[in-house]
Amino acid sequence: MELETLELPKTIIPLLEKTHIASAEVRRLNDTQKKGILNRLAEILIENTKEIIAENQKDLIRMDLADPKYDRLELTESRIQDLAESMREVANLTDPSGQIILERELDNGLKIKKIAVPMGVVGVIYEARPNVTVDVTALCLRSGNAVVLRGGSDAFDTNSFLVNLIHNVLKEFGVDTNCITLLPPDRKLVKELLTATRYVDLIIPRGSESLIQFVRKHSLVPTIETGAGVCHTYVEATADLQKAADIVVNAKVSRPSVCNALDTIVVDEAIAEAFLPMLQDGFLKWNVEVFADEISYKIFSEIKYPTLQKAKIDDFGREFLDYKCSVKVVTGFQEAVAHINKYSSRHSEAIISQNQEYCERFIQEIDAAAVYTNASTRFTDGGQFGLGAEIGISTQKLHARGPFALEKLVTEKWVVTGNGQVR
DSSP states (O other): OOOOOOOOOOOOOHHHHHHHHHHHHHHHHHHHHHHHHHHHHHHHHTTHHHHHHHHHHHHHHHHTEEEETHHHHHOOOOHHHHHHHHHHHHHHHHOOTTOOOEEOTTTTTTTTOOOOOOEEEEEEEESSSHHHHHHHHHHHHHHHHHEEOOOOOHHHHHHHHHHHHHHHHHTTTTTOOGGGEEEOOOOGGGGHTTOOOOSSSSSESOOOOOHHHHHHOOOOOBBBBOOOOEEEEEETTSHHHHHHHHHHHHHHHHHHHHSSSSSEEEHHHHHHHHGGGGGGGHHHHHTOOOEEOOHHHHHHHHEEEEEEEEOGGGTTTTOSSSSEEEEEEEHHHHHHHHHHHHOOOOSEEEEOOOOOOHHHHHHHOOOOOEEEESSSSGGGGGTTSSSSSSSEEEEESOOEEEEEOGGGSEEEEEEEEOOOOOO
């Protein structure tokens, strides 16, 4: 497959204008066309697996293997297969645009409808995650949106190759390739994107807290925040300790570089001595470094846990993105809730307990996008929730919260049909 060359302009306004114009063409695509494009893209990803991995290696060799972002950056054969399957799943989901939300006729004969319509042009700013390039493309095309992608320099070779594959499929279907635009990774151009209110309808930052704060500070375009996840698991005094140990280990080690991974274990003092040593085997297998408060430090010291540090105040509320976690021992439910609400990023929080009253109170009292009882926080994911894919996990409360996926890539439009009525 022949690849096009991406230009590196001094200004991105002409690119944004072209994407804005192309967005009208995407809105006109019918359901069959959208499904066809996405299913063809899934085929192309599989057919070009070796080439994608080769381009991805160009990015990987520039990154330190010990960097927590390395895992996010890496694309393997199985991950590419998962991306293709996710694209097929999105193709099979109902297109949210065009859905009638409300319909009525007024006494004067005016017929009124409120319908869901595409956002228009969605701008996504992300870091070393080339899977976002594919997921965002699938979700935006399925919902009738054009998209501006601004990936990080760490993944530029991979992103460039993926976008060229996408453009070639769009050409097959006679669709303007400007509807999917990859911007150069030059940071100086980001502010231009954030202030392009005439051409971009929504900005979604996905990445570190510093990225999110930068976008929040500088964007004139409406923004939905996704990314940072400081996730807690509270092991309450009545918990089944073996289940709790399995959940905690899974939440920490299954993929520590992602936003739904566990950062802080909160454990009741009554069971701390029995429970914390049960984590040793699972943690040692992955060399998990533990930042322990005073009580838990004593417990881990007694079992001679090797990678043990005394927790500092900033180890709570810290997103580790690595094989590291902090531990806080509390006197009971109320202190646990207070600690979590103080340090949470409002992403995903869990309680492990056999006390149904506490489980119900935890759901009510914890302010987070996803709240779990007796399960790992690692399930906070658009694919796992049956949404096909996600742009990210929204931790704010307006418009979208939790996995930000297909259903939230639309806004509303009122359509009024009359026959000469005047007011």
